[in-house]
Amino acid sequence: MMAQVQKNNDRLNLAPKKFNMWLFILTSFMFFAAISSGFIVYSGSKGHGLNVIMPDAFKYSTITIILSSVTLFLAQRAAKGLQFGKQRMFLWLTFLLGVAFFVIQIYAWYILAYKMGIHLTDPNASRSFVYIFTGMHLLHIIAAILLLLNTLWGAYKNIPQVRNLFKMEMTSIFWHFLGIIWIYLYVFLLLNQN
Numbered sequence: 001m002m003a004q005v006q007k008n009n010d011r012l013n014l015a016p017k018k019f020n021m022w023l024f025i026l027t028s029f030m031f032f033a034a035i036s037s038g039f040i041v042y043s044g045s046k047g048h049g050l051n052v053i054m055p056d057a058f059k060y061s062t063i064t065i066i067l068s069s070v071t072l073f074l075a076q077r078a079a080k081g082l083q084f085g086k087q088r089m090f091l092w093l094t095f096l097l098g099v100a101f102f103v104i105q106i107y108a109w110y111i112l113a114y115k116m117g118i119h120l121t122d123p124n125a126s127r128s129f130v131y132i133f134t135g136m137h138l139l140h141i142i143a144a145i146l147l148l149l150n151t152l153w154g155a156y157k158n159i160p161q162v163r164n165l166f167k168m169e170m171t172s173i174f175w176h177f178l179g180i181i182w183i184y185l186y187v188f189l190l191l192n193q194n
Contacts, residue, residue: 057108068097
């Protein structure tokens with residue numbers, strides 16, 4: 001009886017945090033929609049097109065973030081099945097893929113800046129938007145990696161299963177959202193590269 005009351009209290013205490021996560025996701029979505037609109041308006045005027053082929057590194061980072069979503073899904077499924085060893089293994093794989101995504105994005109910036117001569121302060125602001133899109137996404141990725149590390153830390157501690165599953169759910173919501181946003185940004189940039 002007491003355990004059931006504690007479980008219900010945990011669920012009640014965690015509900016506002018989930019609402020805050022959805023609120024943050026909504027505002028992030030609106031932010032990326034706003035800068036996409038700004039790009040469309042600016043690049044629509046004569047001579048302001050992107051006129052650059054996106055580096056292949058963006059393609060590899062897209063594959064990496066898709067794989068990380070798969071490993072996080074497997075971690076969440078393992079947590080629900082009380083397979084904590086598998087949960088930790090898939091969380092570590094997700095973490096490594098998240099770091100790989102971050103490194104590949106930085107490498108893409110290197111290619112843009114030093115091999116293609118496209119800088120953040122480019123006279124054609126359409127090209128600057130590439131850095132804005134990817135830079136803001138990378139800030140979100142840093143937050144997601146920190147959230148993932150918190151979830152991983154919780155997987156090693158003896159926390160109640162309700163909290164373990166809650167951490168997994170919160171991390172999954174945010175991580176998958178960032179995967180969807182990246183795919184959107186990548187396709188958006190590909191469609192506007194010429």
